[in-house]
Amino acid sequence: MTIKILRRVVGALPTYLLMLVVTAIFLVPFLWILSTAFKAGMTQLYTVPPEFIPRPATLENFARINSIMPFWRYTFNTAFVSVVTVGLQLAVCAPAAYALGRIRFKGRTLMFYTFLATMMIPFNAILISLFILCKRLNLTDNFAGVILPWAVDAFTIFLLRQSFASIPKDLEDAARIDGCGHWRIFWSIMLPLVKPSLATAAILTFTWQWNDFLWPLVVLRSKNLWTLQVGVAAISGLRGESWQQISATSVMAMLPLMIIFLVLQRYFISGALSGAVKG
């Protein structure tokens, strides 16, 4: 018995070794920035060999986190924008997905391909014209301008459409016999049944909007409206800003999404897969 277990462990050693190396490759940069965040003074930043353990360790950089940029304000901005985007997108895309997936009507295929076509549009091509449009609609320099363009996302529509379409017709028929119209069916029966897809779409959109940089950079002029990404980008370009401070700010900026990821892993992973298998 012991020989068997030993054999298994020894057989797994090369795998574990590889896994260790790969883990190190992904973790070391994070560990380095974490360690830098706790350092005071310049002596430990550029040594050979690199020193990962700060001596002395200080919380000073974290205490001053609000001094180089309005950190909590930016966190609120980012969270607000992300949550509202998710809510709006689901509210707009779910009914559309339901219609495309469960209602037979003339022009359905055409609409399907129309939404598909919008997926082909790379954002950079419309960056300028979208900005000009938002300026005309008074959507620059406010949160609405950051949120509204993402109200419709073809990927979300297709993800949800697939889920809606896979619900067996009997459920719908039974509801119809009870006299329900499409809206009741959608709201009371279909939506609860596609919760996993809604969650996946919500996570993907939330992450996307939280991490977005180019559009908030372009749309938001007032510094107090900036998102975390724009703020971190601004301070990382500042002359004379200490790397310790930048690191502490970056670490704090990374935390929310990292925690969300570790808790809700499977939605992230399933989101990645549905992106691939959509075909």
Added chain:
Amino acid sequence: MDRLFGKTGIFNREARTAWLFMLPALVGAGVFLIYPILDAFRLSFTDYVGFRQPNFVGLDNYVSLFTDPDFWHVLAVTFEYTVVVVLANTVLAFFEALLFNRAVVGKQAFRAICYIPVVTSFVLVSTMWKFIFHTKGLLNNLLAWLGILGTGESIHWLLDPKLALWAVAMVTIWRAVSYYAIIYLAGLQSIPTELVDAARVDGASSWQVTRHITIPLIRPYMIVVIVVNSIGAMKVFDEIYIMTGGGPLRSTMALNFLVYQEGFTFFHMGLASAAGIVLLVIVLLISIVNITVLERGTAEIQL
């Protein structure tokens, strides 16, 4: 009237409900996606600079782009970067997926750790690496400690025009490879074990199994990886903005960054729109080429 609104008409009860359901999405898509793309076309034929009335200039913007050697340089930079990133991701992600697939204790935790860079924003990842790439930063210090760099020697990752683009590519690859590995993993897990077992019974080695079964069956997933990665790589922006700003000596000036710079730093909005349209066309071409070329010869499994 009945033709339209009757039971089988285009606007029958079912259809009306459907259109109502789709209305917000249609309005949103029309305003924020379809109108801008049409307007981008229009703008690309003007000399709009953000404040005065634009004049129609026909193909002038496109002509000035394609006769400018710097634009060809930008295209070359973008292509080089895309090719390197896609190649590296396609290959590395495959091996990472093989590792993900190993049935060992702690594989969930392993996958989660590897995936963390994927959920971290480009801005934060780039900021992190900007410090690591510092001339006196972690990477050089590690290399010096390992004896690869002599004392006083250092590699100017982000300051050497010959190296900067590869440094940026390295960061992109580091961040995204696990995403593609998950896609490959889905493919690996879809391979019927009977096939592998049958091959082993016939005496196939691990290498032969990989070469003759795994790789052909992974092909559809590989296509997805290549297409998605190519499109994403062509749109690189954040890393360049944070780490190099297009330099040094324009060696990291990629097309998307050019669009931003021309449009928002120099306000050549007509020109920037034209560059954006060029990017759109290239992305479409890449998708079409990739899909048609790679789809040929995908293994058909008849089980």
